[in-house]
Amino acid sequence: NAGVMQNPRHLVRRRGQEARLRCSPMKGHSHVYWYRQLPEEGLKFMVYLQKENIIDESGMPKERFSAEFPKEGPSILRIQQVVRGDSAAYFCASSPLNGRAVNEQFFGPGTRLTVL
């Protein structure tokens, strides 16, 4: 059973460009989460999605950031007009819908975004 897949693993963008990060959850998982890790920091929650629905986006910056999890295909985290402060590791996680109050989240390898 393949784990959570993220691509690209490394992404370099110039200021003002757009960054698109993709995440394919584990097979059978219907919940997707995005986290951001700045250097020397822990992971910070950004957004929680189920298929075609945003459940909790309380950690998303108000501007330039958006996320989706369409019925078909991977989840996408989109950052428009990137700035240097967006440079970070972005991790996607997935969990199954199994009725538990909190589910263990399984993480992908991350996308390391560098903004020049």
Next chain:
Amino acid sequence: DQQVKQNSPSLSVQEGRISILNCDYTNSMFDYFLWYKKYPAEGPTFLISISSIKDKNEDGRFTVFLNKSAKHLSLHIVPSQPGDSAVYFCAAAQGGSEKLVFGKGTKLTVNP
């Protein structure tokens, strides 16, 4: 405001000895706690979790202890192995929320 705190950035132990990683939290609404291990250039890997209705959970060499009155939890690894060398993150969730709040991590080095 750091709701989950791991005050030791690093810890070094000898192979075969016990590793104790500590975590404190400030939000009394947290009711589920998890530990993750992370190697460089990889995503975090789930290790062990504990619900607030318990004070101990054990899985092989890993045991998590929860002291709700002190808002403190710890991860014990016995015996420690060189392959355990990694960054360990404590995480917490509240009230059925799927949002995990992470500490900054503790880098564990197990020396052969």
